Amino acid sequence: MIGLMRPYSPDLASAGRPNDRAELIRVAALELFAARGYSLTTMDEIGERAGIRGPSVYKHVRSKQDLLAGIMRHTMDALLEGQRVALASSSDAETRLRRVAEAHVRYHARHAAEAFVGNREIGSLDQPHRDDVLDRRAAYERGLRQLIVEGVESGRFRPPSVRLASYAILDMGMGVAMWFRPDGELSEDEVVYQYGEMALRIVGA
Amino acid sequence: MIGLMRPYSPDLASAGRPNDRAELIRVAALELFAARGYSLTTMDEIGERAGIRGPSVYKHVRSKQDLLAGIMRHTMDALLEGQRVALASSSDAETRLRRVAEAHVRYHARHAAEAFVGNREIGSLDQPHRDDVLDRRAAYERGLRQLIVEGVESGRFRPPSVRLASYAILDMGMGVAMWFRPDGELSEDEVVYQYGEMALRIVGA
Structure with missing residues (x-):
């Protein structure tokens, strides 16, 4: 559950080994924003963490705000792409919902800091930037909700409420980012599959 | 979903009309911590918002840290008490789980800032303070998990995983704090009842 078990500490293993300066800066910014928050983080610290001295960090990125906007836009684009692929993968409502929920949980298991x-x-x-990200979030929620509506219309799903089922599936999946650890008791796949199962139960598939 | 629809803006209507200085300060602190974050908030600002001039704020509270610890301890105590009452209310596993989930969601619908x-x-x-709050959180999660275990043992529940069902129920309920508005489309009771229903579905009641 969100923050329920322990204080947040970003696990950036999934960030890989960035091979250019801009990407090094992005990873450093993500790490600092996650650990200390955006407002307390300075561009000097981001540069230092990325191993870049002084003002030359500005050769690669324009501002702290641009870094944050880039990180958040990238996060939503990755989620939207995962949902798009899941929706396109089948014409069966159950399969589509399972995959949409699984993609959502897998992203959150792998990208805790984002x-x-x-x-x-x-x-x-x-x-x-804010409206831009909010628009993407709204589109992401709409994609799941529309899928549930279609399942209801075809008689495959019977959720207590389409809107609340959509919110519940997204929120429980987002919670995974807060407690999942790759070296924990349950593997990523186990968590992903069981959340897919719970999503199907919520909509009454 | 958490922050998925709009930026957070604390709704403190539920805080009521505090009638003593210490409570005024606590409400002001909660408001500022929610809106700007703990680290950016100063004791001067808290005093000012509470209508108390200068250092006399320290007559009522010792420190910013004490205020935060008090708010977080109080939040967990309220959640634990709601869970305790729900658990004691019945010997029927379904009724208990429904009430535990409903109490959880109702708290989060009413106490967004907390x-x-x-x-x-x-x-x-x-x-x-940190371990103190984490201990309460662990106890809260344990209360729900134990209830699901008992339901499994008596053959009433069949969740995909006890642990993940417990996390999912708590996380989806916590998400309600982020989007619920008292003047929104759905009433508090409607939301509470439907989340209770979804919790029962998750455990396979």
């Missing part, structure tokens, strides 16, 4: 920053720092985004 | 601060600021707590 999920954490994405949820916490939406208020730190200036316009038009 | 939930937000509780989730975001656990890392801002010094010891022993």
Whole structure:
């Protein structure tokens, strides 16, 4: 559950080994935003963590705000792409819902820092970045909701409420980012499959 | 979903009309911690918002840290008490789980600011406050998990996984704090009842 078991510590193993300066800076920013928050992080610290001295960090990125907007936009684009592929993978409502829920949970299991920053720092985004990210979030929720509506219309799903089922599936999946650890008791696949199962139960498949 | 629809703006209508200085300060602190974060908030600002001038705020509270610890301890105690009453209310596994889930969701629908601060600021707590709050959180999760275990043992529940069902039920309920508005489309009771229904579905009641 979100923060329920332990204080957040970003696990950035999944970030890989960045091979260019801009990507090094992005990873450093993500790490610092996750650990200390956007407002307390300075561009100097981001540069230092990325191993870049002084103002030359500005050769690669324009501002802290641009870094945050880039991270949050990238997060939503990755989630939207995962959902798009899952929706296109089948014409069967159950299979589609299972895969949409699984993709959602898998992303959150792998990208704890992105999920954490994405949820916490939406208020730190200036316009038009904020609306831009909010539009993507709305589209993501709409994609799941539309899928549930179709399942209801075809008689495959019977959720207590389409809207609340959609919210519940997304929220429980986002929670995974807060407690999942790759070296924990349950493997990523186990968690992903069981959350897919719970999503199907919620909609009454 | 958590922050998925809009940036967080604390709704403190539920805080009521505090009638003593210490409570005024606590409400002001909660408001500021929710809106700006713990680290950016100063005791001067808390005093000012509570209508108390200068250092006399320290007559009523010892420190910013004490305020945060008090808010977070109070949040967990309220959740634990709601769970205790729900567990004691019946000997029927389904009824108990429904009420435990409903109490959880009702708290989060009514206490958005507390939930937000509780989730975001656990890392801002010094010891022993941090362990103190984490212990309460663990006890809260254990209460729900134990209830699901009993339902499984008596053959009433068949969750895909006891642990994940417990996490999913708590996380989806916590998400309610992020989107529920008293003047929204769905009433508090509607949301509470439907989440109770979804919790029962998750455990396969």
